[in-house]
Amino acid sequence: MKAAVITFPGSNCDRDLAVAFERAGAEVARVWHKDAALPAGTDVVAVPGGFSFGDYLRCGAIAARSPVAAAVRAHAERGGYVLGICNGFQVLTEMGLLPGALLRNATLRYVCKALALRVATSDSAFTSGWARGARVTIPIAHHDGNYTIDAEGLARLGAEDRIAFTYVENPNGATADIAGILSANRRVLGMMPHPERMAENPHGGTDGSVLFRSLMGALALA
Amino acid sequence: MKARVHVMLKDGVLDPQGDAVRHALGTLGFEGVQAVRQGKVIELDLAAGDRAAAETEVRAMCEKLLANTVIEKYTVEIA
Numbered sequence: 330m331k332a333a334v335i336t337f338p339g340s341n342c343d344r345d346l347a348v349a350f351e352r353a354g355a356e357v358a359r360v361w362h363k364d365a366a367l368p369a370g371t372d373v374v375a376v377p378g379g380f381s382f383g384d385y386l387r388c389g390a391i392a393a394r395s396p397v398a399a400a401v402r403a404h405a406e407r408g409g410y411v412l413g414i415c416n417g418f419q420v421l422t423e424m425g426l427l428p429g430a431l432l433r434n435a436t437l438r439y440v441c442k443a444l445a446l447r448v449a450t451s452d453s454a455f456t457s458g459w460a461r462g463a464r465v466t467i468p469i470a471h472h473d474g475n476y477t478i479d480a481e482g483l484a485r486l487g488a489e490d491r492i493a494f495t496y497v498e499n500p501n502g503a504t505a506d507i508a509g510i511l512s513a514n515r516r517v518l519g520m521m522p523h524p525e526r527m528a529e530n531p532h533g534g535t536d537g538s539v540l541f542r543s544l545m546g547a548l549a550l551a
Numbered sequence: 552m553k554a555r556v557h558v559m560l561k562d563g564v565l566d567p568q569g570d571a572v573r574h575a576l577g578t579l580g581f582e583g584v585q586a587v588r589q590g591k592v593i594e595l596d597l598a599a600g601d602r603a604a605a606e607t608e609v610r611a612m613c614e615k616l617l618a619n620t621v622i623e624k625y626t627v628e629i630a
Contacts, residue, residue, distance in 0.1 A: 387619055394616055423619065430622045435567050477564060477622060502565070 330355040330548040333371040335401070337362045337392045342378035342414065342525060349525035350375065353541035362395040372548050373410035374401050376417030378470070378523060388431060388473045389419030398424055410454060410544065411517040415471055418509070418519035427510055427519045428486070429478035434471070435502025441470040443533065445497035446508055446522060450490050453511050454547035455518045458539040465536040467522040469500060469508075474521040476503040476510075486510055494520055552597045554609045555628045558618045559590035593617055605629050 332350040334357060336343045347357045350373075358368040362381075367374060382391035392398065398420070405411050405426050413421040421427045434440060443466050448459040459465065478486070483505060486492050494509035501521075509520025524537030560566050566588050573587040595612075599605040609627045618625040 386616070390616065390619065422621070428621075430619055432564070432622065433567055435565065437567050437571055475565075475567075502567070 330372050330545050331358065331368065331370050332356070332373045332375055333358045333360045333367050334375045334377060335360045335362065335397055336377070337379070337381035337395065339381045339383055340377045340379035340416070342416075342523065345523075345525045346375050346377045346414065349528045349538065349541050352528065353538065353545045355541070355545060360397060362392065362397050365396045365400060367397075367400050367404055371404065371409065373412060373544060374404055376401070376411065376413040376420050378415030378417060381416055381420065384473075387419075387423065389416055389421075389423040392416075392420045393423035402426065405512070405517055408514060408516060410548070411512075412455065412544070413517075413519040414523055414525065415469075415474075415521055418521055419473065421517060421519045426517050427512060428482045429476055429504075429510070431473050431521070432475040432477050432502075433473050434475050434500070436500075439470075439472040440474075440500045441468070442500075443468040443527065444500060444522075446494045447497060449492040449495050450511070452490055453493060453515045453518065454544050455511075455540050456493055456543060457547060458543035464497065465539070466534055467524055467527045467537050469522045470526075471501070471521055474501045474503065476501075476507045476521070478504055478507075489513065491515070493518055494522065552599055552602070552605050553630045554595040554597055554605060555630065556593040556595070556609060556613060556617055557590060557626045557628075558593065558613075558623050559588060559625070560622055561624050564622050602629050 332355040448463040491511040495506040527537035569587040569589040
């Protein structure tokens with residue numbers, strides 16, 4: 330599996346994400362936001378957490394219009410895999426690759442802690458390593474993770490089994506406790522929690538590593 | 552030519568920041584503030600000389616970048 334991890338000015342989880350992919354056995358390339366093309370043979374693009382462009386205008390808004398974003402869009406349109414974590418999720422919604430938007434937390438507080446999630450579907454390359462309904466512990470660290478979508482969009486996500494993760498206890502006011510969602514073709518995942526921060530024993534747990542191993546397994550079979 | 556864009560959360564989208572401002576106003580003794588919505592103003596200096604063309608262009612900017620129309624609405628003033 331070849332993973333391309335993107336770095337924007339202000340990204341700060343890019344290295345951790347690259348390490349998580351490497352530990353799952355992936356070959357990782359680092360891609361700068363001004364690069365107009367992804368490395369040849371890229372299977373999965375990873376958009377990391379952080380504060381791209383200082384969260385100016387809106388979280389993820391400027392990154393979503395950067396040169397590399399056009400290449401990510403083309404990759405997704407070809408059926409390529411894309412993983413957006415935290416700010417990466419915000420970037421993917423700003424690009425329109427995923428529906429809805431991430432608003433300021435309802436509490437107005439930045440929340441940084443490990444918390445319990447439910448794996449809402451195991452029907453994706455990202456979540457196939459878990460049973461549906463599995464309870465996992467993965468940290469969040471965000472100020473703008475309040476996922477919002479209109480009633481029609483929410484009904485569609487539910488009907489198409491595209492809610493990937495939900496919070497056991499909602500930390501940010503997100504609609505329907507949503508922590509992560511999938512695209513219609515199930516190959517684009519956006520999630521606020523950070524699996525790369527719960528991927529090795531020294532992190533306090535390894536639940537997050539399941540996501541990277543699942544993806545690796547799915548791509549090895551493809 | 553100058554343009555001013557107002558961006559606001561759409562009606563019905565919860566605005567926790569506006570709500571926090573409303574609470575703070577109440578704390579300061581400003582009673583009777585029933586709701587606060589917080590938005591942003593973006594001012595642009597444009598090279599365009601034609602008013603209609605400028606408005607069309609700024610609306611395109613709003614759709615592509617300045618507003619996230621999933622959650623926000625905007626108005627454009629050309630001055």
